Amino acid sequence: MPVVKNVVKKNLFRDSVQLLHLSEEAKKIPGVIDAAIVMGTELNKELLEKQGILTDEGRLATDNDMVIAVKVRDDVSVDEVVSRVEALLTAPRAEERYFYSVDSAIEFLGGANLALISVPGQHAREVVMPLLERGVHIHLFSDHVPLEDEVEMKKFAAERGLLLMGPEAGTSIINGVAIAFANVVNRGPIGVVAAAGTGLQEVTVLISRAGSGITQGIGVGGRDVKSAVGGIMTLQAIKAFEADSSTDVVVVVSKPPSPDVQDRIVDYIASKGRKKYVTCFIGGKEFRTPEAARGRLVQTRTLHAAALEAVRFVSAELYEEAAKKVFLRPEEVVGIAEKEFSKLERGQKYVRGLFTGGTLTYESLVIFKDLIGDVYSNTPLKPELKLEDPWRSFKHSVVDLGEEEFTTGRAHPMIDPTIRVQRIVEEARDPEVAVLLLDFVVGYGSHPDPASAHAAAIKEAKKVAEEGGRYLAILAHVCGTERDPQNAEKQEEALKAMGVTVLPTNALMALTAAAIVRRGLSGEDVNRFYREYLLGYEG
Amino acid sequence: MVEEILKLFRSELRVVNVGLEHFYGELKKQGVKVAHVAWQPKPKLEKDLEEILSKML
Numbered sequence A: 001m002p003v004v005k006n007v008v009k010k011n012l013f014r015d016s017v018q019l020l021h022l023s024e025e026a027k028k029i030p031g032v033i034d035a036a037i038v039m040g041t042e043l044n045k046e047l048l049e050k051q052g053i054l055t056d057e058g059r060l061a062t063d064n065d066m067v068i069a070v071k072v073r074d075d076v077s078v079d080e081v082v083s084r085v086e087a088l089l090t091a092p093r094a095e096e097r098y099f100y101s102v103d104s105a106i107e108f109l110g111g112a113n114l115a116l117i118s119v120p121g122q123h124a125r126e127v128v129m130p131l132l133e134r135g136v137h138i139h140l141f142s143d144h145v146p147l148e149d150e151v152e153m154k155k156f157a158a159e160r161g162l163l164l165m166g167p168e169a170g171t172s173i174i175n176g177v178a179i180a181f182a183n184v185v186n187r188g189p190i191g192v193v194a195a196a197g198t199g200l201q202e203v204t205v206l207i208s209r210a211g212s213g214i215t216q217g218i219g220v221g222g223r224d225v226k227s228a229v230g231g232i233m234t235l236q237a238i239k240a241f242e243a244d245s246s247t248d249v250v251v252v253v254s255k256p257p258s259p260d261v262q263d264r265i266v267d268y269i270a271s272k273g274r275k276k277y278v279t280c281f282i283g284g285k286e287f288r289t290p291e292a293a294r295g296r297l298v299q300t301r302t303l304h305a306a307a308l309e310a311v312r313f314v315s316a317e318l319y320e321e322a323a324k325k326v327f328l329r330p331e332e333v334v335g336i337a338e339k340e341f342s343k344l345e346r347g348q349k350y351v352r353g354l355f356t357g358g359t360l361t362y363e364s365l366v367i368f369k370d371l372i373g374d375v376y377s378n379t380p381l382k383p384e385l386k387l388e389d390p391w392r393s394f395k396h397s398v399v400d401l402g403e404e405e406f407t408t409g410r411a412h413p414m415i416d417p418t419i420r421v422q423r424i425v426e427e428a429r430d431p432e433v434a435v436l437l438l439d440f441v442v443g444y445g446s447h448p449d450p451a452s453a454h455a456a457a458i459k460e461a462k463k464v465a466e467e468g469g470r471y472l473a474i475l476a477h478v479c480g481t482e483r484d485p486q487n488a489e490k491q492e493e494a495l496k497a498m499g500v501t502v503l504p505t506n507a508l509m510a511l512t513a514a515a516i517v518r519r520g521l522s523g524e525d526v527n528r529f530y531r532e533y534l535l536g537y538e539g
Numbered sequence B: 001m002v003e004e005i006l007k008l009f010r011s012e013l014r015v016v017n018v019g020l021e022h023f024y025g026e027l028k029k030q031g032v033k034v035a036h037v038a039w040q041p042k043p044k045l046e047k048d049l050e051e052i053l054s055k056m057l
Helices: A016-027 A042-051 A078-090 A102-109 A121-133 A147-159 A197-209 A232-243 A259-271 A303-314 A316-325 A330-341 A358-371 A418-429 A450-467 A488-497 A506-517 A523-533 B003-010 B021-029 B044-056
Strands: A003-009 A032-039 A066-072 A114-117 A137-140 A171-174 A177-180 A187-194 A214-219 A249-254 A276-281 A297-300 A350-355 A397-400 A433-441 A473-479 A501-503 B014-018 B033-037
Touching: A003 A078, A016 A032, A016 A066, A016 A078, A016 B021, A032 A042, A032 A078, A042 A066, A042 A418, A066 A078, A102 A121, A102 B014, A102 B033, A114 A121, A114 A177, A121 A137, A121 A147, A137 A147, A137 B003, A147 A232, A171 A197, A177 B021, A187 A197, A187 A232, A187 A303, A197 A214, A197 A249, A197 A303, A197 A358, A197 A433, A197 A473, A214 A232, A232 A249, A232 A259, A232 B003, A249 A303, A259 A276, A259 A297, A276 A303, A297 A303, A303 A316, A303 A506, A330 A501, A330 A506, A330 A523, A350 A358, A350 A418, A350 A506, A358 A397, A358 A433, A358 A506, A358 A523, A418 A433, A418 A450, A433 A450, A433 A506, A450 A473, A450 A488, A473 A488, A473 A506, A488 A501, A501 A506, A506 A523, B014 B021, B021 B033
Parallel strands: A114 A137, A114 B014, A187 A214, A187 A249, A249 A276, A276 A297, A350 A397, A350 A433, A433 A473, A473 A501, B014 B033
Antiparallel strands: A003 A066, A032 A066, A171 A177, A171 A214
């Protein structure tokens, strides 16, 4: 009989990623069957319970306490294992030199020009303001930053001509450097500003895959395009791109902006802009292109289309080549879908999307709304489609696992696949599920090998379906490049070897999934989709 | 008024990382000049003292 033990360390804190690494180290100790070292939040305790490694002692832990939970073989001493885990906790960190004040860190660097801030949101202002006063640009990753703090900090930064990227900016690429979660992409003539983290990742990756590249990728945080903030940093970035001689084309990406902010952005592009623009307000309203911007402003409905249209502005030949080679032709998508749905049983009728990227979730919901109708989600398009319990899918469901209910006190699912791998197997048990959609967002910041981390769950899911006498279609999109640390192409190959169908863009994954549950789409439908969603238009 | 941003675009990055240690490691892997600040919230007493001092001064 394996032995389970919990030890609670009162008031001991490590950040979620450090704890994830410690958990992985603990699992390598001989005799350990399973281990997790987590802060004692309700969510974490629930997950320990699911893993079968929570005891009464662990149940008493609070948010401020650390829980060491281990499950060991009965031929090893559980106490010895626990003390080895404790030793990992107190082990002196590698030869790294850390600082305990921002001033001493800046002194060590001989001056700083960018700060990456990921402190808890309520403390962001006290860290950010002194840095802005010193003229340092900011990437603010933190969430839960009070809205009034965001407005104050952004106004202050804009007055000083500085960038404040965020709060809740998951991604930026400055001078080719990946900040927070970002990819290794080509340098080139396209500047991207995005109020959508994985939107920025997908667009820069697709531009790179299409053979062009970017000058800078500026993430501004989702709230920037809402009325309360007024697009301060989106406009600041556009002004910078206008003045930057290396940038010829600018892509603006976001979920639907507030109408007044959208107007402000479009007016600025028309009245002050001289460069070429592609807008991608996913799920947003089409606008009439002002006369002054005709011929140099293209609207798009998906990240796929935004990337391609930006490339088209750079070079018509590159665009033609990319549209044919890198992305798929309509008949290819129809063929892939047919191969999958021909293996399904009649009762298999639902899509289930398990996403790590918020913008990729949203883009899928927008496409599904058109192609398959109502889809439930923890981040639905309409309030009445909100999943009652985000942990359980219902009919067509698409879940953003990067949302708060899955991440409080835990690392983001792009780094920690624990929750998704459990969910993949749960979805496979449902005989009405036809197709699973999975995004794999690689690059700096993300898990070192997400395909391998999902291998056991994918295999188990296929087996569960097979034992139930059915086939389960699993689609994936890898958002990354071959130069990312994980090598996106290798990730794709690994997934294909597991029987997963890999699509080159998130939009094409959604189209394919829709074609599978609808048991095919007419040529007319597919052509309309390509026209409306994968091409740009002038409104 | 975007000179400061253009200056950033033309300079080698020197980054202060405050918060998640993970991001420090990821920047380091890219060969970026980066320093990590092991940030902790100020204890309440220290905060209270600061507020009292700032009111007095």
